[in-house]
Amino acid sequence: MKRTISLTINGIPYSDEVEPRMLLIHYLREVAGLTGPHIGCETSICGACTVMLEGKAVKSCTMFAVQADGRQLVTIEGLAQNGNLDPLQEAFWNEHGLQCGYCTPGMIMTAKQLLADNPNPTDQEIRHGLEGNLCRCTGYQHIVNAVRAAAKAGA
């Protein structure tokens, strides 16, 4: 039994029929055609699928698409405005806060939430804020540098 959901992703309205069991991440990737949110574990451990739902970072692998009905979503694709990178994206680039890049969209979305909650975090606060997002490449050090730099730039 499919259900129709209507939602806004990165400012664009979507309306689709989905199975009630469809995970939000699968909706974003398979139906809406996005490539930014990634699947790393499907058990809400790795955070590669993190998106903003009504301004809050959520792991889209542990939500159903139907739970996003009528709501506003922002994914990594929606961060840059008018061709200008978000200060966090710019900082991840400048500070080499990524290697393979697979965790990066989720990491940046979580960092976005972190800085919204705490615009001047200490390094330890940055690390704790990111503990729900796994990165296997960087050892996190350049990610911490990137978030700190973005905070300084007033992200």
Place this chain on the structure above:
Amino acid sequence: MATTITKPETLVGKRIRRQEDPRLITGTATYLDDIKVPGMHHACVVRSPHGAARIKSIDTKAALARPGVAAVFTGADVKHLGPVPCAASLPGLRVPYHHLLAQDRVYYAGHPVAVVVATDRYIAQDAADLVEVDYEPLQAVTDPEKAIAPGAPAVHPEWADNVAFTFHQEGGDNAQAFRDAEVVVKQRITSQRLIPSAMETRGVLAEWRAGEKSLTLHSSTQIPHLLRTLVAAILGMPENLLRVITPEVGGGFGSKLNVYAEEALMAFIAMKINKPVKWVESRRENFQCTIHGRGHVDYFELAAKRDGTMLGMKLKLIQDLGAYHQLLTPAIPTLSVLMMPGLYRFKNISADIIGVFTNAVPTDAYRGAGRPEATHGIERMVDILAAELRMDPVELRLKNFVGNDEFPYATPTGLAYDSGNYAKPLNEALEKVDYAGLRREQSAARSAGKLMGIGISTYGEICAVGPSIAFPSGGWESATVKVEPTGKVTVLTGVSPHGQGEETTFAQIVADELGVAMDDVLVVHGDTAMVQYGIGTFGSRGTAVGGTAMYYALQTLKAKIRKFGAMLLESQNVTLAGGRCTDEGSGKSVSFVEIAAAAYRAVKLPPDTEPGLVATCFWEPPNFTFPFGAHIVVTDVDRDTGNISIRRYVAVDDCGRIINPLLVAGQVHGGVAQGLGQTLWEQAVYDDNGQLVTGELTDYAIPKAHLMPWIEDSHTETPSPVNPLGVKGVGEAGTIGCSPAVVNSVVDALSPLGVRHIDMPLTPEKIWKLIQQGGPA
């Protein structure tokens, strides 16, 4: 768009942000699962829930009846196909036939048994649950030492002793060294099984074009060309009708330096059902079915004089191979033996490897691949010897280092170390931590009953893999450099970067050599239809071997550019610099863009010169490179909880000449994180029935941001004479240097309790128990 031709400074050695990042930070990069093609079907693999079992029957009727299911394949369907390949060969190696799907038995939990193909990912998964497999469970064995004990169940019934191979190597006269010894220290040291855990799991998309009889295989791999050759062999199809495309790859760490059953299966299925088929591994499958790393039980003996002079080393190495040989499985422990002398001058070694089958997923190359195990053992043994002799571990190391005047240095394992200055990074690290001050502080801390440790590792490694004799597929690398008619530069490299950043570092080198802007250089990799044959990215070889191939192609190209420049300037003597050819005499010059245009317009050509500006080099390295370094770790151990706090982590690495310090730092940090993961948290655990207990990220603890210490990284730069760039490689250094430094530090902290060795991972529980019982049992 014209090529930018003015470039005032050299770029090699500069901190430059990466060319590949814009697509990655905007979510617009194309990883395997981002590729969608019309008519694409999805595959789900049915896997064994048992560590060992006989398959009595498989019933696929219910699965086939599910609407949307296109086909179900079982072992019988693929019995005629070639095996999953093992490229390594050793004398007397027992190689079980590794069918793409299990035949009458399963040998590890996760062993593929059937594949369900459906129009949709959810349907494929639903239908996979409907495949009825009747198993007769058998006794499993997962511990390699138990597997070689008398009476153990046989993993493969044809080989009752579970021994896949034994391997002996010796150098010098080790028996004499041990007779001459005044002190011999012995220790059993394990390097536990690890799960590489790239953030992107594996995935494959196969597209068959029946009319052309050609197949395109997209795969998240580190070795596109080798994959093409080996999958073509499995399927029995001509290699040139198979195209492998490697999209953006979300990490590998060795786990994608392989040829897996699913890659050949999807190719086979796409042909069978005449539809594109995609399979993306779940995290659970990644843990169960992608190769694991390490899996050593090592018995080390180190012989020395009372003054600390090391004389010789013995090693009995028990390698947990798992149930099959994957691409390089049996070769990995032989790398440990090569690395046995470490940075030390002793001339005698003997080693015996026993490769053991177990009911577990195969082990293979994981970041460091054999070298971390060896280095961990050597650096632990040096500390154990220092404790035995009551010598400072720094003094003992300095006393035994190969001297700066001894390079190239011939090791008793048959290697020739290229260059080194082993005391330099150690001294730099000691100065950075104020070693003498730390020892004084430690002494005071001990008096106050506190457990503070200082741990040192001075590691060496084997990089830039490597001369072709050392790698079964050849160890050379290839590059083509093309100057396009507009002056844009395209590099086709045979390496296959997946996070290392060669799109940037190679562009830096090209920019310096040709005098063009980095933005005008495109580095292409990972498509066998576009790029000449190559070997791939692993063994810290990308820049040292692939970059060198490109460097030599650039030299050929520069010679040709100068010829065209000379022709255009009607000169005999031109120089190429700053993106221009200049006549030495008149000072007249012609731009790179004008030269490129002339080379393709070709109305006039220099003598004996073909049109176009393209050069290719296949470069065979004359040797490996041998990076080295020193890591110092200061820890505080909590008596009440067993928790380890890392107060300082100082890494001074020497990876030869540095192309881009920002990227090198990233490699070191990531390497240390994986080393620290092994040292403190990670362990793949199988129970006695062959179940992988650590089967998800919930149970297998890879490092998180708040658990990592700040890494104080710096470098010494000893150029390698092996290649003209002077580079050595840095991908694995952090991992190799880390574990012994941390364990040495914690053992040092606990040494007042009589602790001499602790096996990894150093969980708080393990440490707490040691403290509670007042030292070793």
